[in-house]
Amino acid sequence: SADGSANRMVGVVQDITKRKVAEGSLRQSEETARRQLVEIEAIYATAPIGLCVLDTEFRFVRINDFLAEINGVQAADHIGRAVRDVLPELGEVQEGFFREVVQTGKPILNQEVHGTIPSQPDKERDWLTSYYPLRSGDDQLLGINVTVQEITEQKLAEQALQERAQELMQLNTVLAQTTALLQERNRDLDQFAYVVSHDLKAPLRAIANLSVWIEEDLMDQIPEENQKQLQLMRSRVYRMEALINGLLQYSRIGRIDTKIETVNVKELLDEIIDSLAPPSTFTIEIGENMPVLTTRRLLLNQVFSNLISNAIKHHDRSDxxxxxxxxxxxxxxxxxxxxxxxxxxxxxxTKIFTIFQTLKARDEQENTGVGLSIVKKIVETEGGTISVESQLGEGTIFRFTWLKQPKPVISTN
Structure with missing residues (x-):
């Protein structure tokens, strides 16, 4: 109106829904970005490996404390500086990887880097590194993400393991050579023992045969005393032959493998007793629950034969x-x-298990003094033990242990 008062009012309404939605989306995006930034900061702060970001000129943009500690330089002293300036030796090694990532845009994974850092120039160290291209939203290359894990202790352990493996290989070579040499020496010893045995037994048999011929041809002319001396000479010859056989047997125990087979111990004992043919007045009892086991039958036979034979031969009564x-x-x-x-x-x-040791004079009882020493050596070679329990006038018990699974023996055959 003329006086300036309002006669009417015109209202304008504008739809701002889209703007509000956009503002909400922006706030949500900002919140997401802040949350992601917090997560990234947390990852950088707590990650158990070294992390850093480089620009395309290979300068530090950010670095976590873990990697800064590895480098021996404060985190703040890295920012804006080129890697080769902070770590001269390592920077030179790694720049080849940096350039390849920038040129190809492809990551390089699990590269081992060896060198030193300025704060510890005398300590050689090892790291496992990976390099990833860092891109913007429009796929422009912004820089390089680097991960670093120190593996110095692992490499030292691997090196020590390799050295031990090399030592073991050398030891195995020496062991194989020594084993081969021992086998050769054992074969030589067997051959020597055979030759000596043959050369010793031949004249012994000749002496025994000669005494028999003399006795047969001159029976009527030889005084009774001389006949007894001829018989004594033959008994000494036979004992010497038994001694030679015992020594050969003793020397071969544990050096020459014998056949492993299933053995019924009850049947084995029956066979041994039959072969020993004890006096009819003797009683030999076999206990119950005798086992069936897989073992070296010949060796177990020798042990039982010697022990049972001794029990019969050295008994003070005929019953x-x-x-x-x-x-x-x-x-x-x-x-x-x-x-x-x-x-x-x-x-x-203890004395009875010593080779050549006897409790009675050999003139009183024919005995080589080898039997129990053979028993002891067999039992111990097979992984067992043997002991004796006895008092004068109270009998004797020989106890020996025998493995259910036989031990391996290196054969010299």
């Missing part, structure tokens, strides 16, 4: 009693051969 028993101890068996004979004084318990 003695011998008993064989067994106890199961899981991984091994314990056999016992006991008798009710004269017994052995405790002071001789």
């Amino acid at each position: 003695g009693r011998v008993r064989i028993s067994v106890a199961d101890h899981g991984r091994f068996l314990e056999f016992a051969v006991s008798d009710d004979g004269a017994g052995i004084e405790p002071r001789y318990h």
